[in-house]
Amino acid sequence: MYRQRGDTLEVLLGHPGGPYWTRKDIGAWTLPKGEYDNTELPMDAALREFGEETGFAATPPFLPLGELRMKSGKRITAWAFEGDADPAQLECNSFEIEWPPRSGQMRSFPEIDRVQWFDLKEARRRLLPAQSGFIDRLLEALSPALVPPPSPGGTEME
Numbered sequence: 249m250y251r252q253r254g255d256t257l258e259v260l261l262g263h264p265g266g267p268y269w270t271r272k273d274i275g276a277w278t279l280p281k282g283e284y285d286n287t288e289l290p291m292d293a294a295l296r297e298f299g300e301e302t303g304f305a306a307t308p309p310f311l312p313l314g315e316l317r318m319k320s321g322k323r324i325t326a327w328a329f330e331g332d333a334d335p336a337q338l339e340c341n342s343f344e345i346e347w348p349p350r351s352g353q354m355r356s357f358p359e360i361d362r363v364q365w366f367d368l369k370e371a372r373r374r375l376l377p378a379q380s381g382f383i384d385r386l387l388e389a390l391s392p393a394l395v396p397p398p399s400p401g402g403t404e405m406e
Contacts, residue, residue: 250328251365252330258367260331261364261366261375262277263361265360266345266359275376276376277375278376279324279382281297291310294325302339303337303338306331307329309329311329313325318379340361342356345357368386
């Protein structure tokens with residue numbers, strides 16, 4: 249999700265939940281995302297996962313941002329859309345893991361523990377490094393919209 253605030257373009261990023269991410273910040277944030285299998289189209293999975301991880305609606309039009317490969321080999325396909333959401337209204341699904349390790353106790357954690365709006369410079373710092381390429385692709389996709397229209401009554405040659 250992206251939005252325009254005055255002259256500033258901002259993107260909504262999610263901070264991974266769970267004990268392994270608690271103290272990580274710079275280079276740890278992510279796009280809301282998830283896995284899918286061959287029974288689901290990538291776009292359908294993206295819409296479902298965005299809703300499950302944020303509780304916010306994704307609304308068209310959707311800008312394709314292509315695919316990037318993570319260090320793990322996992323591939324991520326992303327789309328962008330314009331919207332506005334209040335981070336305080338985050339509603340995220342959860343997962344269970346044994347915590348502390350080898351304790352025999354299962355604990356539940358949100359997949360995303362918080363979301364926040366960032367300008368593009370800060371978003372690059374916060375995002376997992378392998379996902380920062382999506383910022384460039386967003387700018388490319390939006391570049392015609394970011395160029396101001398010519399002023400009326402300009403200097404035209406006849």
